[in-house]
Amino acid sequence: MQHLYNITTLVAHPIAKDWLRWMKEKHIPEIMCSGCFLEYRLLQLKEQDETEGLTYSLQLLAGNKEEYERYLREFAPALREDARQHWGENALSFRTLMQVVN
Numbered sequence: 001m002q003h004l005y006n007i008t009t010l011v012a013h014p015i016a017k018d019w020l021r022w023m024k025e026k027h028i029p030e031i032m033c034s035g036c037f038l039e040y041r042l043l044q045l046k047e048q049d050e051t052e053g054l055t056y057s058l059q060l061l062a063g064n065k066e067e068y069e070r071y072l073r074e075f076a077p078a079l080r081e082d083a084r085q086h087w088g089e090n091a092l093s094f095r096t097l098m099q100v101v102n
Contacts (some may be wrong), residue, residue: 003062003097004062007094014056019090031075068097
């Protein structure tokens with residue numbers, strides 16, 4: 001059964017352009033090189049309060065829960081630390097896992 005791993009990030013205005021470029025050119029390619037996900041989609045949330053920044057959602061489709069769990073064990077810690085070192089409190093994320101039902 002496929003699972004969708006969603007990472008929602010609030011990005012402060014001063015870094016938004018650089019963060020988005022970093023996501024597209026570095027971070028997402030590194031995630032996809034893990035081999036744990038079949039595809040991804042990067043979205044910007046609209047009709048949100050943008051006072052504190054812009055909100056983005058990275059959606060990663062895993063073929064099964066085991067691949068998602070492998071990602072968490074083998075790849076996520078280093079990638080999360082890299083993001084923290086690059087952006088600190090200027091890019092705050094929360095993560096959810098959803099099961100595809102259709």
